[in-house]
Amino acid sequence: MAKHEEKSKRQDFNCCAVMEESAMRARERRAKRKQKPMPWIVLKLAVGMTIGIVAYTFYVYIGRLCVPMIRKDQGALGGRATGIGFLVVFCVLGLIMLWAYEKVVLTSPGLARDFVEKTPEPLVNNFVPAWWDSQRDLTGMPYQYTGQSEQRHSDSTAAEPQTSNGNYANGDVEAGMTDAIPAAAQAHVATYGAPAPQINVSPRKGPQNTRRVPETPVLRPENRYCYKEGFVKPFRAHHCAACGTCVLRYDHHCPWIGQCVGARNYKFFVIFVEWAVLFCSWTFATLVADQAKSGHVDPEKIVIIVLSAFFIFFTSSLLVSHTRLIMLNTTTVESIRASSVRDRDNRVLARMYPWWAYGDKRRTRKQWDQEWGRIDHEGNLWWLGSSRANWESVMGAHVWQWFLPIGQSPDDGVSYKPNPRHDSEGRWRPRREWPAELQ
Template identity: 80%
Template sequence: MAQHAEKSRRQELNCCAVMEEAAMRSRERRAKRKQKPMPWIVLKLAVGITIAIVAYTFYVYIGRLCVPMIRRDEGALGGRATGIGFLVVFCVLGLMMLWAYEKVVLTSPGLARDFVKKTPEPVVNTFVPAWWDSQRDLTGMPYQYMGQGEQPPEPTAADHEDGLQPPNGHQPNGHQPNGHQADGDAQAGMTDAIPAVAQARVAKPDAPAPQQNGSARKGPQNSRRVPETAVLRPENRYCWKEGFVKPLRAHHCAACGTCVLRYDHHCPWIGQCVGARNYKYFVIFLEWALLFCLWTFSTLVADQAKSGRVDAQKIVIIVLSFFFVVFTSSLLVSHMRLIMLNTTTVESLRSQSIRDREKRVLARMHPWYAVGAKRRTRKQWDQEWGRIDHEGNLWWFGSYRANWESVMGSYAWQWFLPIGQSPDDGLSYIPNPRHDPEGRWRPRREWPAKLQ
């Protein structure tokens, strides 16, 4: 019996080992697939689906709404003049939308590899405080500015307990210890990944700040904490996959497998990324797509309400057009806001991360009902640093109009017609002077005198 039990136990262990090995190999295969760009057919699949939906919409709208009115069929929504008018408006909106769609699909967003050369891997020695990647309190410590070539203070045992990483936390090959790349593209959009237990390790706001080295600059105890990563340093802009220092505001797209100038996001509906060279066409396409879907939805709903007869094909187009009205309107509003702030979808995650952490800090500083106290504290922070989306934006030009014209052009007709090129070439950017030469946000007292 003992031998039989031992044999069964060995078989069970062998079975578990085989299953664990199979799972490990499956994880390795998934990781390798993620490192490769998507196949061309997969990238362009949604483009074919979009064209098919538009073609079917033209068939239903013209053949089942406009033609019966032009022929003066019984039960039609209107007469011949109404049918011709509906047809003209529908075709104009549809053709303008297709023209803009063709421009955004066929125009390259701008690939960094076409403008920069391969360079050796830089030596990574940037000191990144771990409080920015954790739930540690953002207050209670003075602002610390690290100049080029200055050495950060040695972390104490308490710092290690709170998650502060040593300066040599980077691997010699330039990759992060957890396998993430130093350029941070793989981490885009990932926030609050630290377990909730880290919230218990919050320093008291009235605790004395630790003494820093000579580069420390004393400030208010309850001041805003901002990222201290020198984002403009070459080692923080180096693409480890393509082997060069990325141009300003460029990021690596995992789906396309390349770095894109002024990368905003990868859009499956156009089969490529939205970047510096096609961002203007993308916004113009959203404008005409919204008008096209609004016209289609409203006229078909009016036709169904008047006729009283349910046409299944018209109902399908009504549902699709309503979905795209909601989808395109939300996209258009969000991207108009991003343009007027002169930021991108990826860059806005940085500002949103600051706001989210400040909400948690304010919740710890004040009770939930102290709305006025929270507002006064935030106003104090804005007085010391400036607003997060404006003065705290590395690429803020100083006004909404200047930001808008830097992407869409100076003339109103350029905002609606998909012709010409955007003033933004994806290569020429002037950082906000409220930041230091390495891209770190400085307090108001360190701004140029004319900006204070």
């Protein structure tokens, strides 16, 4: 107690210190809370809410729009036939949507722990993510290949031979590349008290002004290790903090379905979103027509109009973005990698040319695409060669599979083959190093 008083007396001199300390305590509390997975009831709360909203929509739509038409009430939007037609369309859309919802909620995305054995923490951690060394890159110096030999390796635990005879002197900005890298680096610091020494960054000779691609060997086991669960994650799996476990082909944690969207329920998620767009659009359009015609405001119908307008906006943007992601065979998490390469391109181009030299920038970008391939396609570790192949690998080969929540996704979440335009550790290679049949 006395200690505490003394401490607070000291801090009276500086109210900023008090604020800083309480902010730090709050941060610690938040971090502690974050480590635990969400309790089951919180995870599933939004599922109950979603079902409640849909049930209320059925009650208002059928009871206050369709039934008055079928009863031929005065002021109803249409006659009996229209009423029955509206009822049938509404019920068909609603029931298929609920069917798809049931599939996406009850189908597990696929948990990594069911597919891999626990293994001890990797001892060999001879890779330092280059963002660790990225301070020099932030000085605004242009990227330069120096070809200098950088012998910074000192740790004898490294089993692989040193090949760091041609590093990029400026380091690599890798922030946000994948969740595995910071975790691996942090774990190394925690274990050994210092960042891992950097070796085996692939030497690359080439022109100075070329696209600089991430050098992180993302497929190496030590970069795929989940320190919370103690195993090497399968390709494309990531740890979900809310669920507290690694999810196969992790896309995102979706509170509306109370679990993650991953390899095995992704297809149902997309089908659910498709029907949700149709259901909300139908409900919105017919209720607006009704309110416009009747002239008297029904508050319950207004509530549904507002809700459906919100969900049209929400679900259609989800549909557009996920259709794009599937056609590129990438996930919400993995697409960060592509955007960081694009950002880096833009930074380099901004240093090479004045801001108005659009033509030069376009030509340079084209030349880089010649040397490397396109960022979202050849540069994507999971690209299968065409949008159609990517789409079918998730949604199935038949058109009915794209719209009906039947069967299961062809994607089992564990058998991914990396793009052969990358090396065995997942680094994007220039065109001249691709296999002959892809040249």
